[in-house]
Amino acid sequence: MIPDKIKFGTDGWRAIIAQDFTVYNVARVTKGLADWLKNNNASPKVLVGHDCRFGGALFAETVTGVLCANGIKVALAKGFVSTPMISLGVLKAGAQQGVIITASHNPPSYNGFKLKGPHGGPTSPKDIAAVEAMIPDDVTMPTENMKHWEEKGLLEYINLEDIYVNYLEEKFDLEALKKSPFKLAYDAMYGAGQNVMRRLLPTAVFIHCDENPGFRGQAPEPLDKNLQELAHTVATTPEIKIGLATDGDADRIGLYDEDGNFVDAHHIILLLVQYLHKNKGMSGKVAVAFSTTDRVRRMAEAYGLPFEVTPVGFKYISDIMVREDVLVGGEESGGIAVKGHIPERDGIYDGLVLYEYMTKSGKTLNQLIQEVYDVVGKFVYERNDLHVENNKKNAIILKAQNNEYKAFGKYTFNKIETIDGIKYHLDNGGWLMLRASGTEPVLRIYAEGNSKEETLDILENVKKTIL
Numbered sequence: 001m002i003p004d005k006i007k008f009g010t011d012g013w014r015a016i017i018a019q020d021f022t023v024y025n026v027a028r029v030t031k032g033l034a035d036w037l038k039n040n041n042a043s044p045k046v047l048v049g050h051d052c053r054f055g056g057a058l059f060a061e062t063v064t065g066v067l068c069a070n071g072i073k074v075a076l077a078k079g080f081v082s083t084p085m086i087s088l089g090v091l092k093a094g095a096q097q098g099v100i101i102t103a104s105h106n107p108p109s110y111n112g113f114k115l116k117g118p119h120g121g122p123t124s125p126k127d128i129a130a131v132e133a134m135i136p137d138d139v140t141m142p143t144e145n146m147k148h149w150e151e152k153g154l155l156e157y158i159n160l161e162d163i164y165v166n167y168l169e170e171k172f173d174l175e176a177l178k179k180s181p182f183k184l185a186y187d188a189m190y191g192a193g194q195n196v197m198r199r200l201l202p203t204a205v206f207i208h209c210d211e212n213p214g215f216r217g218q219a220p221e222p223l224d225k226n227l228q229e230l231a232h233t234v235a236t237t238p239e240i241k242i243g244l245a246t247d248g249d250a251d252r253i254g255l256y257d258e259d260g261n262f263v264d265a266h267h268i269i270l271l272l273v274q275y276l277h278k279n280k281g282m283s284g285k286v287a288v289a290f291s292t293t294d295r296v297r298r299m300a301e302a303y304g305l306p307f308e309v310t311p312v313g314f315k316y317i318s319d320i321m322v323r324e325d326v327l328v329g330g331e332e333s334g335g336i337a338v339k340g341h342i343p344e345r346d347g348i349y350d351g352l353v354l355y356e357y358m359t360k361s362g363k364t365l366n367q368l369i370q371e372v373y374d375v376v377g378k379f380v381y382e383r384n385d386l387h388v389e390n391n392k393k394n395a396i397i398l399k400a401q402n403n404e405y406k407a408f409g410k411y412t413f414n415k416i417e418t419i420d421g422i423k424y425h426l427d428n429g430g431w432l433m434l435r436a437s438g439t440e441p442v443l444r445i446y447a448e449g450n451s452k453e454e455t456l457d458i459l460e461n462v463k464k465t466i467l
Contacts, residue, residue, distance in 0.1 A: 003025075003028070003137050003138075004020065005135075006025060006028065006029055006132070006135050007132065008115075008128050008129075008131075008132050009313075009438035010312055010313035010314075010315075010438050011104065011114060011122070011313060011314060011315065012102075012104075012112050012113055012114035012115065013029060013112055013113045014103045014104075014106055014110050014111070014112035014113075015110065015111070015112070016109050016110055017054060017055055017109060017110065017111050021059075021110065021111045021112070023058065023059065023062050023141075024139070024141070026059050026062045026063060026101075026113065027062055027065075027066050027139045027141055028135050028136055028137075028138075028139045029113055029131075029135055030062070030063045030066040030067060030099075031066055031070070031135070031136055031139045032131050032132065032133075032134040032135035032136065033046075033067075033097065033099070033115070033131050033134075034066060034067055034070035034072055035070075035134045036127075036130055036131045036134050037072060037096060037097060038070065038071075038072070040096075041096050043073070044072050044073070044095075044096040044097070045072070045073045045074070045075065045093070045094070045095045045096055046067055046072055046073070046074050046075070046095055046096065046097045046098065046099060047074075047075045047077070047086055047089050047090050047093055047095045047097070047098040047099070047116075047158065047160075048060050048063050048064050048067070048074055048075070048076050048077065048098070048099045048100075049076070049077035049080075049081040049085070049086050049089075049098075049099075049100050049101070049160060050077075050080060050081070050100065050101035050102065051080050051081065051082065051083070051100065051101070051102040051191065051192040051248055051249045051250075052080045052190060052191055052192055052211055052212075052213060052248065053101070053102060053103060053108070053110075053111050053213055053248065054108070054111070054213040054214065055101075055111060055213075056080060056101050056102075056111070056213075059101040059111065059113075060076065060077075060099075060101050061076075061146060063099050063101070063113075064076050064146065064149065064155060065142040065144065065146075065149070066139070066141075066142060068142070068144075068149040068152070068154040068155055069140075069142040069144070071154070072154070073153075073154050073155075073156075074149070074154060074155050074156075075089075075093055075095065075156050075157070075158040076146075076155060076156070076157055076158065077089070077157075077158055077159075077160045078157050078158075078159065079161070080192050080211075081100070081160045081161065081192060082164075082191075082192040082193055082196070082246075082249050082250035082251065082348070083100050083102060083104070083114060083116075083192075083249040083250065083251040083344070083345070084164070084250060084251055084342070084344055084345070084346040084347075084348070084349065085160040085161065085163070085164045085192075085196075086098040086099075086100040086114075086116050086160065087116045087120045087121055087122075087342055087344040088120055088160075088163065088164055088167060088342055088344075089158065089160045089163055089164075090116050090117070090118060090120060091118070091119065091120030091342060092163055092167075093158065094118075095118065096118055097115060097116065097117065097118070097123065098115070098116030098117075099113065099114070099115060099116070100114045100116065100249065101113060102114055102192075102248060102249040103248070104247060104248055104249050104251070104252070105219060105220055105221035105222070105247040105248055105252060105333075106219060106221075106248075106440070107219040107440075108213070108214045108215045108217065108218075108219070108220075114249075115127075115128060115131065116344075119318075119322045119342075119343060120342035120343060120344060121318035121321065121322065121337070121342055121343035121344040122314055122315040122318045122344070123315070124315065124318075124319050124322075125313075125315050125316065125319065128315070161195060161196060161199075164196060165196060165199050165200065168196075168200060168348075168349070168352065169200075171340070171341070171349075171352075172352050172356060173356075174200060174201070176356075176359060177201065177352070177355055177356065177359060178201060178202075178203055180355065180358070180359040181241075181359075181362075182241035182242055182258075182355070182358050182359065182364070183203075183204070183205070183237075183239045183240045183241060183242075184201060184204045184205070184240070184241075184242050184243075184244060184355060185204060185205040185206075185207065185230060185233050185234055185237070185240045185242070185243045185244070185256075186201070186204050186205070186206055186207065186209070186243075186244050186245070186351075187207040187208050187209075187222075187227060187229070187230040187243070187244070187245040187246075187254070188206070188207070188208050188209045188245075188246060188250075189208055189215065189220035189221075189222065189226070189227075189245060189246065189247060189248060190208050190209075190210065190211065190212040190213075190215045190216065190220060190248075191215075191220050191246060191247060191248040191249060191250055192248065192249050192250045193246040193250035193347065193348050194206070194208075194209040194210070194211075196250075196348060197209070197348065200348075200352075205233065205237070205240060207229055207230055207233060208229070215248070220247050220248035221247055221248075221252075222245040222246065222247050222252055222253060222254025222334055222347070223254070223383075224254075224262035227243075227245050227254055227256070227262070230243045230245055230254075230256060231243065231256055231260045231261075231262065232260065233260075234256045234257075234258070234259075234260040235259060235260025236260075240258075241258040241358070241364055241365070242255070242256065242257070242258070242354070242355060242358060242365060243255065243256030243257075243260070244256075244347075244351040244355070245347075246347035246348060246351070247334070247347065250346075250347050250348055251335055251344065251345040251346055251347055252333060252334035252335050252345060252347050253265070253268060253334045253336060253347035253350045253351055254334060254347075255267075255268055255351070255354070255365070257364065257365040257366050257369070258364045258365060258366060259366065263365060263369070264332075264381050265292075265330060265331065265332050265333065265334045265335075265336065266292060266293040266295065266296070266332065266379075266381050266448075267369060267372065268330070268334070268336060268350065268354070269286075269288065269292065269296055269328060269330040269336060270295060270296060270299055270372045270375075270376065271354060271357070271365075271368055271369065271372060272328045272330075272336065272338055272350065272353060272354070273286055273296070273299055273300070273303070273305070273327065273328050274299070274368070274371065274372055274375070275353065275354075275357040275368075276327055276328065276338060276339060276353075277303050277305065277327060278303070279357070279360075279361070282327055282339055282340075283305060283325075283327060284305070284306075284324075284325040284326050284327030284328075284339050285305065285306040285307065285308060285320070285324055285325060285326045285327060286299075286300045286305050286306070286307050286308075286326075286327055286328050286329075287307075287308045287309075287310060287317050287320045287321070287326055287328075287329040287330075288307075288308075288309060288310070288317075288329070288330055288331070289309070289310055289311070289312045289313070289314075289316070289317065289330070289331040289332060289333075289420075290309055290310065290311060290312055290417070290419040290420045290421060290423065290433075291312055291331065291332040291333075291420075291421065291423075291433055291435065291444075291446055292309075292330065292331065292332050293332075293379065293381060293431075293448055294425075294431065295376040295377070295379055297309075298375070298376045298377075299372075299375055299376050302375055302376075305327060308320060309419060310419075311419055311420035312331065312420045312421065312435065313420075314329075314331055314335045314337075314344075314345050317329035317330070317331070317337065317343075318337070318343045318344065321337060321343035322343055325339075326339060326343075327339045329343070331345075332381075332383070332446065334347070336350050338350065338353060378450070379430070379448055379449070379450065380448065380449055380450070380451055380452045380454070380455045381446070381447070381448045381455065382446075382447055382448075382452075382455045382456060382459055383444060383445065383446050383447070384444070384445045384447075384459050384463070385437075385442050385443075385444055385445075386442065386443045386444075386445065386463070386467075387441060387442055388441060388442070388443050388467075389441055390441050392443075393436050393437075393441060393442070393443045394436065396434065396443060396466050397422070397434065397435075397436050397443075399466075400422040400434050401418070401422065403416070405424075405465060405466070407465075408424070408432065408458070408461045408462045408465045409460075409461030409462075409464060409465060410461065411426050411427075411428065411432070411458055411461055411462075412426070412427045413425055413426050413427065413432075414426075414427055420435065421433050421434055421435030421436075421444075422434045422435070426458070428449065428450065428454070429450065430447065430448045430449040430450065430454070430455070430458065431446075431447070431448050432445065432446060432447045432448075432458055432459075432462055433445070433446040433447075434446075434462075434466070445459055445462050445463070447459050447462065
C-alpha cells in the first residue's frame with residue numbers, strides 16, 4: 001500500500017495521533033528534513049523540542065534518532081518547551097533548523113511537526129516546500145537509544161527555558177512589572193507557557209498551569225469561548241486588571257480587559273502599533289494576514305507607516321520580517337510578532353509588552369483601547385468556526401470563488417478580495433470572510449460590524465445563506 005502524502009499546512013504538518021501522526025510518519029518527515037539539510041549544509045545542527053501534548057517526548061526522540069542516524073547533530077530540549085523558545089534557541093545556538101512537536105491550538109487528539117529557521121522564526125515557505133518534496137514513502141527506523149547518540153557526540157541536551165527567561169529579563173523591567181498597580185491573571189490553557197510565566201511574574205494569578213496532555217478535552221485555542229474561567233476570574237476580582245492567555249505552544253495570545261471582556265487580536269495588533277510607534281517612537285512596516293481588520297491599514301496610513309497584507313499563515317509575515325524593517329506583524333488568530341524580538345509569534349512576549357504599556361502609562365486596557373478608537377473608529381469583530389464535512393466545506397468555497405453569492409441576507413457588498421479565502425467588503429462599512437481550515441473539517445466565517453449586535457447578525461445571515 002502506498003503511504004499517504006504528508007502535506008504541511010499554514011503552520012507545519014498536523015494530524016490525529018495514532019491515525020496519521022505516528023512514530024513511523026514522524027520518522028518519514030524527519031528523513032526528508034535530514035536529506036534536505038545535508039544537501040544545503042556541510043555540518044548541520046538541529047534543535048528539537050516538544051510541548052505538553054500527548055506523546056511529545058516520544059515523537060521528539062523519534063526526530064532526534066533519525067537525525068542522528070543521518071549524521072546530523074541535535075540539541076534536544078529536556079521537558080516541554082514553547083514554540084518561541086525553540087525559535088529563540090535556534091538563533092542563539094546557531095543551529096540550521098528547529099523542530100518542535102506541537103499541534104499548537106488544535107484539539108487534543110492532534111499532534112504536529114513545526115519547522116523553525118536559522119533566523120529565529122518559521123522556516124520559509126520555499127524551504128518547507130523543498131523539505132516536503134523530499135519526504136520518502138519508506139524509512140529505516142533507527143534502533144539506538146538516546147544514550148548511544150550522546151556517546152557518539154551527535155546529541156547534547158539544552159535548557160531552552162533558562163535561555164528564554166534570561167533573554168526576557170534583559171528585554172523587560174520585570175521588577176517594575178511585579179510592582180505594577182494592575183494585577184495580572186494568566187491562563188496557560190495547560191500549555192507550554194506555564195513554567196516560564198511562574199518564573200517571570202510569580203505574583204500573578206495562575207489558571208490551568210499544570211500538565212494535562214488532554215487539555216481537559218478542550219482545544220487550547222485562546223478564544224473567548226475557551227477562556228470563560230479566566231474571564232470570570234478577571235471580572236470578579238477587582239484588583240485584577242488584565243487577563244492574559246496563551247495557546248498550547250504559547251505562540252498565540254488571548255487577552256481580557258479589567259471588566260472581563262475579551263480583547264481580540266485585531267485590537268491587540270492596533271494596541272501594539274499604537275504603543276510602539278506613538279509612545280516609544282519606533283517605526284517600520286505593519287504586516288498583517290488577510291483575515292485581519294482593515295482598521296490596521298487605517299492606523300498605518302494615519303501614522304505614515306508602510307503596510308502589507310499577506311496570505312494566512314505566519315510564515316509569510318516572518319518572511320517579510322527577515323527581509324524588511326517590520327514594526328508589528330500579526331494574524332487574526334492571535335499570532336503576533338513585534339520589532340525588537342525574534343521574527344516569531346510569541347504570546348508571552350506580546351503580553352509583557354502590553355503589560356508594560358499599561359504599567360508605564362498608568363492606564364487600563366479599556367482606556368488604551370479608547371485611544372485606538374480615536375484613531376480608527378470603534379468596531380466589533382467575531383468569528384464562527386462551522387464544523388462541516390470537507391465535501392460541504394469545499395462546495396461552499398467553490399460557490400464563493402465562482403461569485404455565486406450576491407448578498408448575505410440584508411448585507412450587500414461592494415468589493416471582493418481573494419488573497420486567501422474570500423473577503424466581502426460590506427456596504428455598511430464592515431466586512432465578512434469565508435475561509436476553509438487547512439487542517440480540520442472546519443469552515444471559518446469572519447465578520448466585522450459597527451456593534452456587537454450587527455456583527456452577530458452578519459454571522460447569522462451568512463450561515464443562513466451558505467448552509
